[in-house]
Amino acid sequence: MFVNKKRGWDKSPSLSIVFGLSSKTQWLSGLYYADFISF
Numbered sequence: 001m002f003v004n005k006k007r008g009w010d011k012s013p014s015l016s017i018v019f020g021l022s023s024k025t026q027w028l029s030g031l032y033y034a035d036f037i038s039f
Helices: 002-009 013-038
Strands: none
Touching: none
């Protein structure tokens, strides 16, 4: 599933980079939020 998505994004590298960064940012903020709640 992820590989197919990556192949599709290869057509527009800039979009691929933006998508990757946004998903990573969401994951990091979610991790930070969960960590904040646990304390």
